[in-house]
Amino acid sequence: MKFVVDMLDSVDRHNLIVSPGCDMPYDVPLENTIAVAETVRDIEKYRELIKNYESVTDDASVELPDYAALKRPLLEAFTLDSASCAACTYMWAMVQDAKKEFGDAIDVVEYKYTSREGIARCRKVGVKNLPSLYINGKLAYASIIPGHEELYEKIRGLL
Structure with missing residues (x-):
């Protein structure tokens, strides 16, 4: 949902179509698709829901080659x-x-x-x-x- 809110905030919404990419057939959970649709339909509700969300990233385990x-x-x-x-x-x-x-x-x-x-x-x-x-x-x-x-x-x- 955060990605969708951020994306919608970054583009002009006039004639905007939000559509899945080539990854859609690759076992995308139905819940993810529903979450995207709901966020597009009621962005203010989901903006409020995620306002304190912080993504946890763990890149420390990845070692790049020398x-x-x-x-x-x-x-x-x-x-x-x-x-x-x-x-x-x-x-x-x-x-x-x-x-x-x-x-x-x-x-x-x-x-x-x-x-x-x-x-x-x-x-x-x-x-x-x-x-x-x-x-x-x-x-x-x-x-x-x-x-x-x-x-x-x-x-x-x-x-």
Whole structure:
């Protein structure tokens, strides 16, 4: 509810449509959908309800790699979930193709926004868009799926 109140406060509501994204089929609890609808319908009621709400975040358990000490390039794909989000599927497939191309010369990992650890890692890294690809801790692609040669050229430049 807090997200919905904050979002509605940050945009012009003229002709605004609040709609679920590609994560909707991914086991979103019905209660969450109802909460969003109710908040949109009666924002003042829910603004009052959440006025003292403080989110508890625990990013301390997430340890980032020592990027300066990596022995080989590290490709980190931050996705909603490559099993349920089309763009995320394409991003992760591109990273897996790079792994096939370069083998043990690179390391790859996917972090999904569907787990507390994944969310905490996104916050700690500063991920703004999903999917995103970070190479050696630096944003390489945000919501853009690179072509094979473009990505491979970046990787070759790091080997």
